[in-house]
Amino acid sequence: MDKRWRDIGALAGALFVVNVAARLIIQFGTDDGDDAAADRVSLGMFVLIGLILAVVAFYWGRRRPLGDWAADVAGAVLVALLLTVLVGPLLVGDSPFAGGAGTFFAQIWLYLAATGAGTLVGYLVLTSLGLDHRSQSLKRYAELKAAKPRKVVRR
Incomplete structure (x- = not known):
């Protein structure tokens, strides 16, 4: 159980670190009026976050049922979201609500x-590759049933 919480915390931490890195790049690497550069960095951040979660879903989905790992991913995303929205702006000297409710x-x-x-x-x-936990379980079941000889019933 401790490993499960450690994995959730590590995923949430990695997602938050990606956001903090993007905020620091925007803060120190772009000019104040260069919104296009800030938008490109933000887009890159969202793509990297999506890529991290795609790899995590692929890796965790092979070993555990969907309900188990989906709850873990949802928890990690929720924690990372709260950190990103509420703590992330404070690290670069802004308020979480500095841009208004629409931006928030x-x-x-x-x-x-x-x-x-x-x-x-x-x-x-x-799933399309057939490597998920359910597909592998069904494959093992089919192989097990095909390997057993049929019982002959005599009358």
Whole structure:
């Protein structure tokens, strides 16, 4: 059980570190009026977060049932989202609500869209390759049933 919580915490921490790195790049690597560069860095951050979750979904989906790892991913995303929205701006000297309510809620929706898309892509690739936990269980069951000889019933 401790390993499970450690994995959830490590995933949430990795997602938060990606966001902090993007915020620091925007803060120190771009000019104040260069919104295009900030948008490119933000887009790169969302793509990287989606890619991380796609890899996690692919890896965890091979070893555990969907219900187990999906709850872990959802918990990690929720913790990372709260850290990203509430603590992330404080690290670069802003307020979480500095851009207004629209910006605050836009961050939440974009984050959820990126994480949902990444997780979905990872799981769909895993399922389409037939490597997910359920497909492997069904394959083992079919092989077991095919390996046993049929019992002959005499009358």
